[in-house]
Amino acid sequence: MKYKLLDKVDSPKDIKNFSMEQLKELCAEIRHYMIECCAVNPGHLGSSLGAVELMVGMHYVYDTPEDKLVFDVGHQAYAHKIITGRREAFRKNRMKDGISGFPKRSESEYDAFGVGHSSTSISAALGFAEAARQQGRRSKVVALIGDGSLTGGLAFEGMNNAGASKADMLVILNDNNISIDKNIGGLHEYLLKITTNPKYNRAKSRVWNGLGDGWLRNTLQKFVSTTKSYLVSGSGGDLFQAMGFRYFGPIDGNDIAQVVDTLRKLRNIKGPLLLHVMTTKGKGYAPAEENQTVWHAPGIFDPETGMRQKSKKGESRYQDVFGEVLLELARNDAKVVGITPAMASGCGMNVLAKEMPDRFYDVGIEEEHAVTFAAGLAAGGMKPFCNIYSSFSHRAFDQIFHDVALQGLPVALCFDRGGIVGEDGATHHGCYDMAIYRTLPGALIAAPKDETELKNMMYTASLAQEGPFIIRYPRGYGEGADWKNADFEVMEPGRGETLLKGSDVAVIAAGPFANRALEAALKIKEEKGWNPSIYNIRYIKPLDEALVLGAAKSHKVI
Numbered sequence: 001m002k003y004k005l006l007d008k009v010d011s012p013k014d015i016k017n018f019s020m021e022q023l024k025e026l027c028a029e030i031r032h033y034m035i036e037c038c039a040v041n042p043g044h045l046g047s048s049l050g051a052v053e054l055m056v057g058m059h060y061v062y063d064t065p066e067d068k069l070v071f072d073v074g075h076q077a078y079a080h081k082i083i084t085g086r087r088e089a090f091r092k093n094r095m096k097d098g099i100s101g102f103p104k105r106s107e108s109e110y111d112a113f114g115v116g117h118s119s120t121s122i123s124a125a126l127g128f129a130e131a132a133r134q135q136g137r138r139s140k141v142v143a144l145i146g147d148g149s150l151t152g153g154l155a156f157e158g159m160n161n162a163g164a165s166k167a168d169m170l171v172i173l174n175d176n177n178i179s180i181d182k183n184i185g186g187l188h189e190y191l192l193k194i195t196t197n198p199k200y201n202r203a204k205s206r207v208w209n210g211l212g213d214g215w216l217r218n219t220l221q222k223f224v225s226t227t228k229s230y231l232v233s234g235s236g237g238d239l240f241q242a243m244g245f246r247y248f249g250p251i252d253g254n255d256i257a258q259v260v261d262t263l264r265k266l267r268n269i270k271g272p273l274l275l276h277v278m279t280t281k282g283k284g285y286a287p288a289e290e291n292q293t294v295w296h297a298p299g300i301f302d303p304e305t306g307m308r309q310k311s312k313k314g315e316s317r318y319q320d321v322f323g324e325v326l327l328e329l330a331r332n333d334a335k336v337v338g339i340t341p342a343m344a345s346g347c348g349m350n351v352l353a354k355e356m357p358d359r360f361y362d363v364g365i366e367e368e369h370a371v372t373f374a375a376g377l378a379a380g381g382m383k384p385f386c387n388i389y390s391s392f393s394h395r396a397f398d399q400i401f402h403d404v405a406l407q408g409l410p411v412a413l414c415f416d417r418g419g420i421v422g423e424d425g426a427t428h429h430g431c432y433d434m435a436i437y438r439t440l441p442g443a444l445i446a447a448p449k450d451e452t453e454l455k456n457m458m459y460t461a462s463l464a465q466e467g468p469f470i471i472r473y474p475r476g477y478g479e480g481a482d483w484k485n486a487d488f489e490v491m492e493p494g495r496g497e498t499l500l501k502g503s504d505v506a507v508i509a510a511g512p513f514a515n516r517a518l519e520a521a522l523k524i525k526e527e528k529g530w531n532p533s534i535y536n537i538r539y540i541k542p543l544d545e546a547l548v549l550g551a552a553k554s555h556k557v558i
Contacts, residue, residue, distance in 0.1 A: 001036065003029045009083050012059035012110075023060065023256050027052045030079050031284040033087075039303040042423070043093055043101055046282040046295040047146070048078035050176050050254070054144065054277065055079035057259035058172075061267060062140055068112040068128045072121035072145040072155075074102035075296075076174065084110035094423035102427060116427025117392060118365045119152025121145045122159050122171055129167040140267060141169045146176065148342060151364035156243075162272050163244020170266055171245065171274045174253065176281040176292075240274045249276030254283050293345055315480055318473045319416055321451045323348025324484075325458050326385055330359050336462060337377060339363065339386040341370045347387040347416050367392050371399035371411070378409040383462055390415040390430025390472060397436060404468045405440045411468055412461035418447075418472035418511070433472055438541050442467035444493050445540040447511035451483035453538070459488040472511070472540075479515055494542035502531035506555040508548065510537050 005022060006029040009015055018026065030052050038045045056079065058069055064084070071077050081099065082090050086108065092098025103111040113124045125143035132139050149155060150173060162169060237247035248266065251258050259277070266273055281296075282288025287306030288295035300309040330336040330352060342365045344350045353360040363370050367388055374384040388396065393415055404411045418430040437443055444465060448454040454473055461469040496508075499518050502525075509517040514536040521532045533555060535547055551558055 001032075003033060005029055006033060006082070006087065009087065011085050012064050012083060015056065015060055015083065018060070020257050020260070023056060023260070027056055027256055028284070030056070030082055033082065033090075034078050035285055035303050037091055037093065038298075039301050041091065041093060041095060042297065042299045043078070044075040044297050045078075045285075046288050046292055046297075047075035047176070049285055049288055050279040050281040050283045051076035051144075051174060052079045052283070053254050053256045053259050054172065054174060054279065056083065057256060057263055058142060058144075059083060060260055061263040062142065065109045065112065067140040068125070068142070069110070070113045070121045070125040070128065070141065070143045071103050071115050072143070072149045073118045074115045076144065076146070077103050080110070081108075084108055094425070100425050101423060102425065114427075116425070117395070118149040119145070119155040121149070122155050122162060123157065125169050125171070126158055126162045126165070126167050129162075129169040130165070133168070143169065143171045144174060145171060146174045148365055151342075152366060153368060159240075159243050159245065166244070166271055168270050169272055171272070173249075173274060173276050174279055175250065175276060176279045237276070245272045245274040247274050247276065249274075250278050251275070253277035253279035315477045316451055316483070317348075317477050318451070318454060318475070319346065319348035321348070321454050321478065321483055322387065322414060322416070322458070322473075323351045325455045327352045327355060329385075329458065329462050330356055333383065333462060335381065335383040337361065337382055337384050339370050339374050339377075339384055341365055341367045341388060341392070343387065343389060343416075346389070347414070349387060367396040368399050371396040371413070372403045374411045374413075375399070375403040375407065375409050378404075378411050379407070383410065383412070383464060385412045385414060385458070385461070387414040387416060389428070390418045390433045391421075391428050393433060394436065400437070400443075400468055401440055405442050408442055408466040409468075410464040410466060412458070413468050413470045414458070415470060415472040417475045419474045421475045430472070430474075433470070434540055437468075437470055440468065443470060443541060444468070445470045445472065446491070446493075446538065447472055447540055449509075449512055449514040449536050449538070450479040450481040452481045452486045453491065454478075455483050455486060456489045456491045460491045460493070463490070465493070474512060479512065491538065494539050494544050496535055496537040496539070496544040496547045498533065498547075499536050500532070500534040502533040504555060505530065505532040505557045506535065506551040507532055508535045508537050508551060508558060510540055 005026045015026065031049055034045065034048060086099055089099045094101040100107055102116045103114060105111055105114045112128065121143040122145060125141045128141045145155060240247045251262050253259060262275065266275060280289060281292045298308055301307060326338055326349065337359045338349045338352045339361045340347055340349045341363055344353055344362050349360065363373060370386055370388065374386040377384040400413065415430065415433050417428065418433060421428045421430065434445065437445055446457045448457050448471065454471065457471050461471065499514060500521055507517045507521065514534065518534045521534050524530050533551065535551060537544060537547065
């Protein structure tokens with residue numbers, strides 16, 4: 001399809017002279033293009049649809065790449081990529097030999113900071129702002145963070161430091177948790193006009209500078225701060241102002257005219273600023289607006305009807321197995337509870353949330369808190385199952401070590417997305433959990449070869465082992481095992497199994513790779529006449545020493 005304006009945009013410089021009507025048309029074309037591309041090449045669609053005006057507005061007002069735009073996670077960055085010279089490359093977004101689904105420094109000079117995990121933007125933006133100050137550069141810095149990422153502790157650490165340092169930076173809070181009210185409110189609009197007005201800010205600076213230091217200035221500043229805090233407290237401005245940020249908003253982030261007008265005014269105001277922006281996730285595409293959770297990353301779909309490609313019949317994803325088994329364990333044991341750092345549907349815990357909401361805890365994007373909270377639950381006599389994506393769990397290493405392992409508390413830590421995860425790329429690959437957590441004293445690390453082993457390892461973990469009981473399993477579909485009809489069975493820690501007994505060569509495998517090894521062995525046995533042995537180690541820690549030593553003694557090669 002040909003696009004009247006978008007086809008002419010190869011860099012942000014190409015939109016600088018667009019009229020407001022052209023900017024509106026450009027935003028509509030970008031949305032259409034994103035839907036067209038993501039329908040056949042899946043990605044994180046919903047967040048990016050909601051942030052189109054923000055991306056266009058920021059590049060329209062700021063002089064990128066000299067001015068720095070720092071994203072949080074990067075789910076909302078598709079429009080940014082499309083208008084920064086990667087329009088055609090976007091057709092291979094998240095594909096082999098294509099571009100990354102997240103901002104990546106090595107990919108473009110417009111990607112100021114590489115991201116993929118949450119709550120990093122404010123700290124990184126503060127670093128950019130201080131680097132510019134130290135080097136005498138006048139470049140501006142903007143951090144774009146969503147309301148979900150703002151729950152992460154790192155975001156508040158960065159904000160606390162930035163507010164105290166008086167750094168010259170803007171934080172845009174992209175709040176897409178609720179739809180925008182038709183009437184935001186006269187008081188909010190009035191405060192926005194006042195606080196972003198250049199004359200007001202010049203006059204304010206002259207007044208404060210004229211008063212000099214002393215009790216009069218301090219008294220007046222406290223009075224103004226208290227009064228403004230009271231006026232904007234309904235929108236949360238008092239919290240940000242208490243942390244040293246000047247609060248502006250909220251504004252309609254899907255109104256390009258309001259976005260551009262506000263950013264132009266804020267660009268000339270010094271110090272740490274926070275702009276509260278309301279957007280609609282999935283904006284401009286009815287199916288995505290109506291079901292925002294599903295359309296965060298919908299997979300392949302028909303752009304005309306919104307019909308999504310159905311999953312494989314008769315097969316279960318590991319996350320589905322985890323969710324159903326956890327629910328069954330909770331039904332059978334009143335002490336079993338589930339904890340997730342904002343990944344309820346992604347990890348399958350939404351089924352527990354639906355049937356037993358009082359036994360389900362979504363703590364927000366707070367991996368560290370999730371683990372220590374689980375430790376407290378365990379110390380209090382409960383049996384917590386804490387599910388964290390493997391690569392996200394790295395953040396909670398100290399809590400897993402200090403709060404769980406050292407105290408020998410029975411916390412089941414289920415690491416979804418263990419191993420290579422595909423399109424999400426390097427920031428999400430769960431490649432390091434085995435190396436990291438094998439160092440922990442008293443930890444058990446299990447790797448199920450299929451759905452039934454996952455079920456039984458979860459059952460074994462529910463029997464209150466001492467210390468962290470870690471179960472790592474991959475993203476995606478299982479092996480087709482009949483796990484639903486399998487009875488619960490204890491899987492003794494440190495005990496593997498022999499899948500194929502042979503000679504000369506022994507293959508010791510963990511997780512689903514045991515199945516791939518068995519398939520390869522049977523094939524090579526038929527084609528070459530070789531007769532290898534295949535072992536499923538099951539537990540990465542503790543190792544089945546008898547199995548390993550036995551294999552070493554009876555085979556020439558391992």
